[in-house]
Amino acid sequence: MAAGGQAYRPRFEALERLWARRPPGDPMKVGITLFDLDHESNVPAPLFPDEQRRLRLARTMDLVNDTFGNQTLYFADMHNSRYTAPTRIAFTSIPTPDCW
Numbered sequence: 001m002a003a004g005g006q007a008y009r010p011r012f013e014a015l016e017r018l019w020a021r022r023p024p025g026d027p028m029k030v031g032i033t034l035f036d037l038d039h040e041s042n043v044p045a046p047l048f049p050d051e052q053r054r055l056r057l058a059r060t061m062d063l064v065n066d067t068f069g070n071q072t073l074y075f076a077d078m079h080n081s082r083y084t085a086p087t088r089i090a091f092t093s094i095p096t097p098d099c100w
Contacts, residue, residue, distance in 0.1 A: 061073045061074075
């Protein structure tokens with residue numbers, strides 16, 4: 001894990017403990033809930049050069065993907081999982097009832 005990833009280690013360890021307590025069998029569904037999100041304009045700018053560099057990189061990647069298509073640029077760790085779960089939720093478009 002890269003040095004910047006050390007901040008996430010407690011979260012990964014907590015996830016590993018929860019995963020070990022899961023019921024037997026393969027999971028049928030996985031859900032993620034995001035809450036207490038703040039608009040970018042309400043979040044202070046990063047103070048440290050490493051954080052500033054990562055933010056610039058993320059914004060540049062978003063710009064390239066917006067211009068040339070989703071997954072034009074992505075993190076190398078995601079390479080083998082790019083097509084394992086194609087988009088099925090209406091993040092990019094709203095399905096019409098005739099699609100159901």
